[in-house]
Amino acid sequence: MLRPLSFGTFVSIVLMIILLSLGSEGKAQKHKHHPSYKSAKFGSRPGLTTASSPTLGPGLETNNGPFMSESSPHGSSVTFPLLGHSKPGYSIEEKYPEHYKRANFDLEGTLPILMSERSYKRSASATSTTSICPGGNGTSYTSANGRTYEIICNTNIVNNDLPFQLVGTFDACVSKCDSYNAIAGRTVCVAAIFLPNRILGSDDCYLKYNTNPQSSGHGNIEGAILVSSNMVATSSALQSSSTPSATSSLSISAVEGKQTATPTSEPAASAAFSVIYASGAAVIQPQISASQLHGPTQNQPSSQYIKWTTPPDITLMQTLLTVGVEGDLSVDYPLSLDTGVLPINSTTEALINDLSEVPHLSRDGGKGGYLNGQNLFVFCDTGSYTTTTSSSNGDFLGFVSSSVAIDIGSNALYGKAINLQDGIGQWADDSGRMRGFSPLTAGEMSYNLAMQGQGQRYALWPEASIIPLDAENAIMFTPIVYDNVNEETKAAVFTYTGAALLTIQAGSTGGPIAQRTVDRLFNQDEVEWGCIGGIRSWGPSGVGGTDGMVYLFGSVGGGLLLSRAPYDGIADRDSYEYWTGSSWSSGMLAPSSTAFFLTGPILDVDIFYSPRHLTFVAVYMTIYADSTFYYRYLQSEKAIIPPYAPGGDSTSDYVELLTQYDWSDEQVLYKAATGLSGKYIYSGGVHQAYFGTNDITNGGSKMLLSWTAPTGLDPSTLTSEYQIITAEIDWK
Numbered sequence: 001m002l003r004p005l006s007f008g009t010f011v012s013i014v015l016m017i018i019l020l021s022l023g024s025e026g027k028a029q030k031h032k033h034h035p036s037y038k039s040a041k042f043g044s045r046p047g048l049t050t051a052s053s054p055t056l057g058p059g060l061e062t063n064n065g066p067f068m069s070e071s072s073p074h075g076s077s078v079t080f081p082l083l084g085h086s087k088p089g090y091s092i093e094e095k096y097p098e099h100y101k102r103a104n105f106d107l108e109g110t111l112p113i114l115m116s117e118r119s120y121k122r123s124a125s126a127t128s129t130t131s132i133c134p135g136g137n138g139t140s141y142t143s144a145n146g147r148t149y150e151i152i153c154n155t156n157i158v159n160n161d162l163p164f165q166l167v168g169t170f171d172a173c174v175s176k177c178d179s180y181n182a183i184a185g186r187t188v189c190v191a192a193i194f195l196p197n198r199i200l201g202s203d204d205c206y207l208k209y210n211t212n213p214q215s216s217g218h219g220n221i222e223g224a225i226l227v228s229s230n231m232v233a234t235s236s237a238l239q240s241s242s243t244p245s246a247t248s249s250l251s252i253s254a255v256e257g258k259q260t261a262t263p264t265s266e267p268a269a270s271a272a273f274s275v276i277y278a279s280g281a282a283v284i285q286p287q288i289s290a291s292q293l294h295g296p297t298q299n300q301p302s303s304q305y306i307k308w309t310t311p312p313d314i315t316l317m318q319t320l321l322t323v324g325v326e327g328d329l330s331v332d333y334p335l336s337l338d339t340g341v342l343p344i345n346s347t348t349e350a351l352i353n354d355l356s357e358v359p360h361l362s363r364d365g366g367k368g369g370y371l372n373g374q375n376l377f378v379f380c381d382t383g384s385y386t387t388t389t390s391s392s393n394g395d396f397l398g399f400v401s402s403s404v405a406i407d408i409g410s411n412a413l414y415g416k417a418i419n420l421q422d423g424i425g426q427w428a429d430d431s432g433r434m435r436g437f438s439p440l441t442a443g444e445m446s447y448n449l450a451m452q453g454q455g456q457r458y459a460l461w462p463e464a465s466i467i468p469l470d471a472e473n474a475i476m477f478t479p480i481v482y483d484n485v486n487e488e489t490k491a492a493v494f495t496y497t498g499a500a501l502l503t504i505q506a507g508s509t510g511g512p513i514a515q516r517t518v519d520r521l522f523n524q525d526e527v528e529w530g531c532i533g534g535i536r537s538w539g540p541s542g543v544g545g546t547d548g549m550v551y552l553f554g555s556v557g558g559g560l561l562l563s564r565a566p567y568d569g570i571a572d573r574d575s576y577e578y579w580t581g582s583s584w585s586s587g588m589l590a591p592s593s594t595a596f597f598l599t600g601p602i603l604d605v606d607i608f609y610s611p612r613h614l615t616f617v618a619v620y621m622t623i624y625a626d627s628t629f630y631y632r633y634l635q636s637e638k639a640i641i642p643p644y645a646p647g648g649d650s651t652s653d654y655v656e657l658l659t660q661y662d663w664s665d666e667q668v669l670y671k672a673a674t675g676l677s678g679k680y681i682y683s684g685g686v687h688q689a690y691f692g693t694n695d696i697t698n699g700g701s702k703m704l705l706s707w708t709a710p711t712g713l714d715p716s717t718l719t720s721e722y723q724i725i726t727a728e729i730d731w732k
Contacts, residue, residue: 423511
């Protein structure tokens, strides 16, 4: 009988050899995930004083003047609102509003690669033989599949991107749009933008799910807007319902507190998929019909970066540079401008330059989800290296505790290995060092830089799938981990110090952006709420709406606990209530609670509603090293119908039924091969909505799984230290 791994065995299996150099986030150490972290109480530091002018926080000083300058890439336009850092009687923003503004990202920028001739990638051996522009502007075009389009020339459709493509010709780009719709079973792609000057470069074809907003482009841009698709959706014994919902004008400000959203009449992009519900009044037992292994994902990094010089680093007082957890470093300091993905906007657009070489990446994790037309893969520890080949290993460049990539080409739709691309805004320099996805505070960042080579650092490890919040945003609850490695013995102790709330937007060419909306929402001695995941309970307005609840899972020994908050209260601790086993309570459950809604030694989990089966399905891995995915379904006494679906009760909270019924017996979903090293896999998850209308979460039959498999190889090799592998699961 298999036994749970001990902490020491776990670390010995997965701990990376300490790297010699440092990246932009500091300490070059590798962690591996474990179902629990060692505890350490926050320590007060004697002698903690305020540094000399200009003071920006306890023990914080600048080397050269203020952080925020006129050349800041974040600009002054506040379209990505944030919570301010504050403590009783003290607010950084109020005290120094011009010296250090939080990273108020302006996501309104256009695709920079469409705006400048210097950005194009040309190849003398592969250029378009004919051009449909500018002479064809405004004329009708019929694709190879018989769809009618209108030609637009030198016009860019801003954002609203579906997965990018590399095709080579305008005709092929339009055909990709047709193919996307054919696979989805309905019209999703409504426009195609082709850049003939980028043939044999990266992603020369941009598919769009919306035709607005538009802007004038500079250079050769050939576009086509769908006029008539001639597509007919069919269903047999299933009844179909496309549930429109509104795009909230509240956007990310919804997570700042109790605000009221005023929806517009625009359709929600994240709710673009039609949903097919099974007929009947009873739950349909989920069963597996087939599976198909895709193999390891492949990295295709973007070829450009934003050449922005970060402000001078800060210096922490020596009383803070000691071994051990100092919780204030995560909450009493502004966000570091050295971390987090840079947006493409009017400031950064002019700073786009070519990378000097294609970086090689080694990373683990890989959960994510669908957001704003893109399939995201979010990773934990990520190392970057110079160009790596089968015969030449790369040189180490840098190391960050998280990174993000999007699927390009939608290869899994065709049963092939997925290609992943890191956005322009994620690179820190022309060599391919990374900024990281989850922003660190200036306190955490400065500590990491000061303690490099000694074995200590702070890390944000996004370990769960994203939770859709509304039509444009998703959230993650990310563990803040203190990593302490003995440089002589390489023994590591990982200390959970709390959970940060990240709000995520996608769709920009700069790459998905995570805002650290609450630096630490849940504390070290509390249940790790949301760190293992959660589920959105959509209200009567439907998927993408701004009503309903957000449910968070809490992983403790023996099973999962449950908490929830309303849409506009997820950043407010006082808005949460907790399931006690018999009722909801405003009192937070202790880590020793056994009020489980799902029992078992669960390590990774995704729970989703299946319109195909009219119930909830839980897909998970356990703490046992068996490289196996399991599933169970909720045995409701009758079919579960969401409030926005045909026949649903508009007053009901359908996710609350997780607490009312028993789960089925555990069944094997998928048995994965061990990694090349022979070691077990981990970080397994479901990428919900990947297959569009044919996805299990939309009433279809398909589901995408991913996991991390250790190779036992050096991270600088072409195969890398870890492989992110995907497989398709087909349901009856």
